[in-house]
Amino acid sequence: MHVLRTPDDAFAGIADYPFAPHHADITDRATGTAMRLHYVDEGPRDAAPILLLHGEPSWSYLYRKFVGPLVAAGHRVVAPDLIGFGKSxxxxxxxxxxxxxxxxxxxxxxxxxxxxxxTLFCQDWGGLIGLRLVAAFPDRFARLVIANTGLPIGTGWSEGFRAWLEFSQKVETFPVGFIVNGGTTRDLTPAEIAAYEAPFPDETFKEGARQFPTLVPITPEHASVAENKAAWEVLGRFDKPVVTCFSDKDAVTHGGEKLFIDRVPGAKGQPHTIVQGGGHFLQEDAPEEVVQIILDHINRG
Incomplete structure (x- = not known):
C-alpha cells in the first residue's frame, strides 16, 4: 500500500482552525502498512469526550465552529480526520x-x-462508520446525535444520492470545495472553499474521496451489507439516549431520520429536530443550532 501525506504547509493559510495537531499511528491489518491519523483533541482530558465524525469529502475543519463552544461548556472534544482526508x-x-x-x-x-x-455526533460517512463503531463497542458510547446519514443495507437509494454517485465517478477533476459548497444552503467564502481543498494538493490525493460514493451499500450485491445488518441488530437494542437532527434541504438523506426513530430504542420519546434551511453539511449552515442540540442532549442526562 502506497501512502501519501499532505505537506503541513498546505494548511498554513487556514485562519479559523487554531487547533493543535494530534496524531495516532494506525497499522492496516491486511498489509501491515503504517499510517498517521490526525485528530483534534481540545478541552479537559478527564471530561467525557464528544466525538465529532465527518464524512465525504470534508475533514475536521467542518467542526471548527463546534469546538470552541463545546469546550467552553466544559467538554473534551475529539474530531478525527478519516484516513484519506484532512491531515490524515x-x-x-x-x-x-x-x-x-x-x-x-x-x-x-x-x-x-x-x-x-x-457522546457521538455523526454526519454523512461519519455515520456510516460511526454507527458501526457504536455497534462494535456499544459500552463506550453514552449517547448519540445522528445527522444527515444512514446505515444502508442494500435496499436502494435516493434520487439525490444517485445523482451524486454519477457525478462523483464521471467528473474529470474532483472539485472538493465546489462539492462541499454545493451541499450547503449558504455560499461558502473563498477562504472556506480553499480550506476544504487544502488536504488535496492534486488529484492523486483524492482517491479516497473518489471511492467513497461507490462503497455505500445501496444494492444487495454491495460489500458490507451483511456487516451493516448485523450492526442494525445491535442498534435495535441500543437504549441509551439518541436524537436525530436531519436537514430539511438535504436531498441525499431527506427522511432518513425515520429509520433511527423507529428502530433504535434510545430514540423513543426524544426531542428530534429537523434543521430548517440546512443543507447536507448542516455543520456549515446551522452550527450554533446543532451545537445547542448536542449540549441539550448531554444536559438531559
Missing amino acids: DKPADRNDYTYERHVEWMSDWLTGLDLTGI
Missing part, C-alpha cells in the same frame, strides 16, 4: 479504500485512545 494519510490506490477497512482503521484509533462515555 491517504492511500494512493482507490482499491485500498473499503468500507470494512475504514471501520477497522477507526476502531483501532478509538480503542487506542481508549475513549469511553462518548
